[in-house]
Amino acid sequence: AAPQRPARAPDVFLERRELDLILNLYSFMVARGEWRDYAIGHDQDSCCFAVFRRAADQPLYRIVKAPKLAKKQGAYAIIGLGGRILKRGKSLAQCLRFFDRQRFQVV
Numbered sequence: 001a002a003p004q005r006p007a008r009a010p011d012v013f014l015e016r017r018e019l020d021l022i023l024n025l026y027s028f029m030v031a032r033g034e035w036r037d038y039a040i041g042h043d044q045d046s047c048c049f050a051v052f053r054r055a056a057d058q059p060l061y062r063i064v065k066a067p068k069l070a071k072k073q074g075a076y077a078i079i080g081l082g083g084r085i086l087k088r089g090k091s092l093a094q095c096l097r098f099f100d101r102q103r104f105q106v107v
Contacts, residue, residue, distance in 0.1 A: 012047045021092055046066040062079040
């Protein structure tokens, strides 16, 4: 008999409610002309929604969900260029407030 492999943990995905919050922000920023493209990636430990100014650029921001960090630093993080953590929190809505100051800046 072949040895049994340990069960692989399922990949982390964004839930519908989380994706709705992110896409609402994304559509607002696209309408302002600040964001133009996005990408979604996932693995066993985290899920990432990356936003770009141009498709060929590095992501301006990455919105990351890492459930294993929920009890420590919070499951959600906003990561900027260069990998700097700009905001971390236990709820996605709390983290997305980081962009509120950008939404309401007078141009």
